[in-house]
Amino acid sequence: MKSLADITAIRDKMKNLIDTRESDEDTIRIVVGMATCGIAAGARPVLSEITAEIARRELHNVIVTQTGCIGICQYEPVVEVLVPGHEKVTYVNVTTDKVGRIISEHVIGGKPVAEFTYGRVAR
């Protein structure tokens, strides 16, 4: 026998599913460069790690998508984080080790990890 609270708990557990199917203007988007250059530089495990980290932290309202080559192939893997209402932040030379901080400090904390960004690394 289930109570209404049990049903609501199932609903909340499934929230991620809705985020992915019904993204809106409040949704945070994490975009991974998955062109040939990105994949060659190791974007594939980075993409998997981002997905896994979001699942581990049970984050809502975040979606992960991919994009093609944005022209800075030597800095791949490139990951862009788009928080609605804020400037796009571009992370370069991303490895699976860097994913944790990007998620915790930027996606959750709202403060970009400056040292991983294109502006800092490419200087």
Added chain:
Amino acid sequence: MYRSHVMICAGTGCASSGSAKVAEAFAEAIANQGLSDEVNIVKTGCFGLCALGPIVIIHPEGTFYSMVKVDDVPEIVSEHLLKGRPVTRLLYDETVKEDEIAGLHETPFYKKQMRLALRNCGRINPELIDEYIAFDGYQALGKVLTEMTPEETVQLITDSGLRGRGGAGFPTGLKWKFARGYDADQKYVICNADEGDPGAFMDRSVLEGDPHVIIEAMAIAGYATDASKGFIYVRAEYPIAIKRLNIAIEQAKAYGLLGDNIFGSDFSFDITIKLGAGAFVCGEETALMASIEGGRGEPRPRPPFPAERGLFGKPTTINNVETLANVPQIILNGADWFRSIGTEKSKGTKVFALGGKIHNTGLVEVPMGTTLREVVDEIGGGVPGGKKFKAAQTGGPSGGCIPIDLFDVKIDYESLAEAGSMMGSGGLIVMDEDNCMVDIAKFFLGFTVEESCGKCTACRIGTKRLYEVLDKITEGKGEPEDLDILDELCEYISKNSLCQLGMTAPNPVMSTLKFFREEYIAHVVDKVCPAGVCKGLLSYSIIADKCKKCGLCTKVCPADAITGVLGKEPFVINKDACIKCGACVEACKFGAIVRK
């Protein structure tokens, strides 16, 4: 967590164009790319654009792929799902803009739609109760059982202005109130899923795409009317719907959402599926109940109405599928929310199955008050092939044809009735200049002749006579007096039949006689079929000047009705031998053969 969801339509429309194979191909290709842990394949209900199936939508981008073939799948997986590059050539062309891919809701097909009854169709996997729950499923049942009295529940539905979507438009709240008003040791709730109009598949799509909404709504109706048992009367010819309903009922039972003491309350409710053999008359509520009881599917006089003496003689509430599909949202969002949609007397939305001579055949849901023009021209994409729109038929064999002059009629119960048609259950068949209205009327009469249960003489024999007169007219043997006979018969049948089947059977004839009388006159007086459909009134001839004397027409003529001398004399059609098959017209490369 899955970062991407591949939504593949598994409704009847897309299943018949091969979506099951496409889904298998996706599973294989996704496994090959090592994406199985990241990408979720979801078999859903109908997206609505059945003409373009199989349809695949990929989230989170919401990319809409149409007419996907098995061979296309590896490319979609390696390009889109792995590298993030949509496969442009397979996109629904309305979403392809110069430098970006437009969202689905910006396309003409979806822009003016409002999906309430269909809200979960294409959005969830109908075979997983958790996905229904994710989108607020069973919250409404929880709310009524824990926070509301049955009286409050009835009042809320009454206040919302919800009316029956099966066609007649009776206020749903009132129906519930009547059933509630009778005391009995046992009461029933029936979901009428005996969708029988030719070309209508709204209810099937709801059952296939969102079966739990029906279960939840029936339980709410049960609570509101003190009924503990429900029946879903569904046609045996809807196998996918039946399968998913069975799965849904099992899952709901496992979660304690059907059965005893639901949500810890005193309320218990159970549902049984009853299969119908496909008789049109069983959509009529008294015939439907007779069929569930094991008797012949024949209507009986009302009153007593089912609310007083229904199934097995007990108070019974019968609601249509689409009506029920609106109930949980009304409970959750309130009566005022629902009242804010639609027109003064018709609240909410209506689902239509678009068919016939229209670009986007499929399923659409629009707010009441949307005009027929918007549905046909904007959402439906108009008539294909540059042909001229002639009429739209709503309400199936019980409805009527609405001519182009009334194209701006608002879609609501009253306006459609004023226009000589009816809302009906939602079939909307579009006709163009190539459709003969007498032939259309004959088609629908042919259906009612077959489906008449035979109980009432007026219906059993009257529709047969009506059909014979129409047949005579289309054969070219009609006389002007026949039109008077039609008028008289129509009135007689509708006044002397017991149930809606007979009462409304003459509607297709009456409305075409009213709006297209000149076409009938052309048939009986001038002996021509203006649309060129009725074979008996057609004649084929060869224009001597245009004939190149090649003899190709004689080769294709199955009746040896064409004679001439190869290269010397123009060919001629012997009208007595001609069987009017039209093969010569198609064979002639010089347009020398005309059909009039």
